[in-house]
Amino acid sequence: MQTALRADGWTRVDGVAVRGRAFDGEALLEGTALASRFADARGAEPTLDSVASVAADLEGFFAAVVRGPDATYLVADGARSIPLYCDSGGTIVADRGRVVRDALEAEPDPVAESEFLLARYVTGPETIWAGVRAIQPGEIVRIGTEGITRRTYRDYWPAGPADRRTGSSLTPSDRPRARLESAFERALDRLERVAGDRPVVVPLSGGYDSRLLASTLVERDRDVIGFTFGRSGHPDVEASREVADRLGIRWEFCDYDGETWREWYRGPAGLEYRRRAFGGDALPFLAEWPAVRQLVAEGRLPADALYCPGHTVATPSERLPRFAPEGERDASTTANVGCGPAVDADEDADDRATIEPSLESLVDYVLERHYALWDWNDEAFERAARERIRRGLLGGRDPDAATDPAGAAAAYERWEWRGRMATFTNGDCRVYEDAGLEWWLPLWDPAYVRAWKRVPLERRRGKGLHADLAVEHYRRAADVPRERAGLTDRTLSPIDRHLALVRHAPARQFTERDGGWEPPFLAPRSSWSEPGNHPLSWYAIVDDGLFDRLPPFRNLYALRTLAATDRLDVADPTGPIPDDSTLELPTQDCD
Incomplete structure (x- = not known):
């Protein structure tokens, strides 16, 4: 199997490659010490259990590739802070998805590419390229002659005890x-x-x-x-x-x-x-x-x-819906606490919907809130997306786990942890x-x-x-x-x-401000979606002539997903553009 680790900072020791840092108890491990921790536990023949045991004991931000005589193991930390990719056939491992894509000469994956176009990220191990797979947060992947086995050693299900205000805990x-x-x-x-x-x-x-x-x-x-x-x-x-x-x-x-x-x-x-x-x-x-x-x-x-x-x-908790049995919103429990400068105008916690605590209501909520960069109408993608969302919400649990407010909230936050935060946000x-x-x-x-x-x-x-x-x-x-x-x-x-x-x-x-007293940017939040009123000025990456031809779109992310999939050249005022604001997805012709 080919290994292509291109980023700086990888350390290789005795068949193990590691990057990052982690604490093992009070000891801070990095470089050779971190690689040796996996190598020592590997023994003559590593197993999924032995590698998982090492990973579960480490607390930090790291990735590891552990080679054994019969299999290779890929490890991501609980935040997936350092990405790893492989192909579905187990012939190449890389820290850049494009390297795997190029090795396979992979074609687009219609479902994953549709998801990316609408959400700006892909929520499962798939990528927009068929056969190119990402290692998920808190996951170990074993690649052997008998195929690929995936195991989550560090999951996220924040079903904490109920607060006194709910009347169900002391x-x-x-x-x-x-x-x-x-x-x-x-x-x-x-x-x-x-x-x-x-x-x-x-x-x-x-x-x-x-x-x-x-x-x-x-x-x-x-x-x-x-x-x-x-x-x-x-x-x-x-x-x-x-x-x-x-x-x-x-x-x-x-x-x-x-x-x-x-x-x-x-x-x-x-x-x-x-x-x-x-x-x-x-x-x-x-x-x-x-x-x-x-x-x-x-x-x-x-x-x-x-x-x-x-x-x-904590960020997934910021976008939780209200659940019907909970009653009226307590304003003291909501806050806007974003970690970085706000770039959108639609992230207000007070605008959350009230839904039933059920799996299908959560699926509807995710579809409406997160798959929304463009209008779309595609039954084939909707069927596929609903199944993907269900898997991400439950993580192998029974659907009954999401039928009360605490369980439904945990399912939603798990979906964001694995799908949105660990792919898009931590990509920062x-x-x-x-x-x-x-x-x-x-x-x-x-x-x-x-x-x-x-x-x-x-x-x-x-x-x-x-x-x-x-x-x-x-x-x-x-x-x-x-x-x-x-x-x-x-x-x-x-x-x-x-x-x-x-x-x-x-x-x-x-x-x-060149001596001026009045700030140059005073546009209200409601107008930030207008190109000239955005607080980052980043709509200027799009050619002025192109704006006159584009159909309505949600925000710059919508155009950037088109550009990333070679559907739009933001610098070309005469190039092809979407026909209208309802985007034709790659799954349009799938049965």
Whole structure:
């Protein structure tokens, strides 16, 4: 079997290749030590059980390829932070899906490609290329002469005990918080071990996730640097400007505009990044890619720091529907706590539907909410998608597991963990690798994952308990009233957007706004889907003449999925375009 591991950082020892870092108890393993941990456990002939036992004991962010005399084993961590791919026949393993595609000369997979076009990611082990398979989060794949066997050694089913407010548990209200706080401190201890004496860089947004990281690291007297990107006046920019100032940390800002976006996207660096980062299962993360490259190139962010994005296991809880038996929404349990700068206008927790707690209602909810970049009407794909969603929701469990609010919520969050977060969102790590930077995901630390799984539903909803931690740590670290500590990009007032620069970064007035007082970006969230009003200015990657010809579409992701599958050239004003807003899917002619 051919092995093609192209990314930097792979270490090979005695038939084992590893990348990343992991804790084995209190020991931090990387490089040779991590490879030897798998090699020692392998013995003369590794088995699925022996490799799974090693992987289950490791807590961190890693991937491994373990060769034995009769089989090869591929291992992904619980966040699938480092991708691995193979072909369905077991002839090639690679860390880039395109390498496997090229080796097979693979044709498109109609179902997976349709899913990608509508959602910007593929939710199962398939990719948009037939026969190219991705290793799933918390999974081991055995490739032998008798075929391929897959096993999940680390699953995610957050059916924590019910909260007192549901009337079905006597769990003390402070126990989940104490448990989550303790797990978070353990995750931070590990982060500090990985960082050593290096500064920690946090991509700071207007939400709570990155605020939680920055605040607690300040409380620990770490050297913290924050950075933000977009247009001056954007709520994310102004909220993060204030957070950095109140925490007393250095803050760097990359100002986006249309002309530079065209240069970034269409230039050789942009083309190469998208080629490497696209594994056929998720659209490459783009929003912060130019900011990271530019700020590092200009020396405004250090190349030797540890970069810690705020992506978190709590995010799937933010998009939970309400379940009919739960009654009316408690506004105190919802929050907008996004980990990165907001780029869409439709991520409001208050807009969630109320559905029955059942498997088919969840399938309907996922289809409506996540398969929505384009209008579509395709019975063949709908049948296939429904079956894919059912598998992702249950993970082999009986359908009865999703017939009450706690079970239905767990099923939905599992679907997001395996389908959306571990493919699309955690793909953000490729941005840092492209710039030659080291990263760590503290809010995906397995200790924090375990604690979040045990949080009751009503305190997970809207990431409520997670948000509470963020507000409390920020309040203490910044010495601000709790009301001020709770402000996010969604609740920042217009006057705050106007005054943020004067209050918190007055020296930047002449470098950032040429002496102007009024922010250049004041568009309301409801208008962000209009190309000229987007806070990142990234619609400029599309040729102006092309806009006049395009049918209505949801957002830039819709056009980017077409571009990634060679259906659209965003730089060509005369090239082929969709006939209308109802997209014809590759499954259209499938029976």
